[in-house]
Amino acid sequence: MTSQYTNYPLEKKNREMDVKHHYTEIFLKAAELSYTDDTIKEKRIDWWYNVRIKDSGGLRLTSNGINFIQNDAKIKVYKIDFPKDFSITPQVLLWLDNFIDSPYYITKKSITVLKEKAAFEIYLFSGDVRKLGYNKALSKRLSQECQE
Numbered sequence: 001m002t003s004q005y006t007n008y009p010l011e012k013k014n015r016e017m018d019v020k021h022h023y024t025e026i027f028l029k030a031a032e033l034s035y036t037d038d039t040i041k042e043k044r045i046d047w048w049y050n051v052r053i054k055d056s057g058g059l060r061l062t063s064n065g066i067n068f069i070q071n072d073a074k075i076k077v078y079k080i081d082f083p084k085d086f087s088i089t090p091q092v093l094l095w096l097d098n099f100i101d102s103p104y105y106i107t108k109k110s111i112t113v114l115k116e117k118a119a120f121e122i123y124l125f126s127g128d129v130r131k132l133g134y135n136k137a138l139s140k141r142l143s144q145e146c147q148e
Contacts, residue, residue, distance in 0.1 A: 020048055020059070023103055027065075030073035050097070059103045060096070066105035066112060078119030079112045080127045095133025 024043050028035045035043075045051060047065030050058045061069070069075045088108060096104065102115035111129060113119050125132045 099136040
């Protein structure tokens, strides 16, 4: 992977940092706020539930993050209600962390995502992210088995 402004490859460690850094920067720009690298670091800690570096996923937002996105940045979000009998388990949280490629915010009753594609996938499963996660995990496993 190369940086947009240079031909130098980005280090693997910095790629994921750049994703959250980039999203944080976009949110601040959308709210028409000036910012520095220190501001971005501060907001990353405040807005992202998970600040660890991962190859993919880990885009869960805090309540401060989603409130800023909706109220200050005025970015369109997609809210999907969970089925009435749905409960959030640690497995569901892991699946969301691994398979949702959009910043998202989760409550006991709904999930809010920023990408239309992610919203559509969740709608296909009637808001049951447990079934979505199971399906994606199964698909990933089957594709790995087919490659062997």
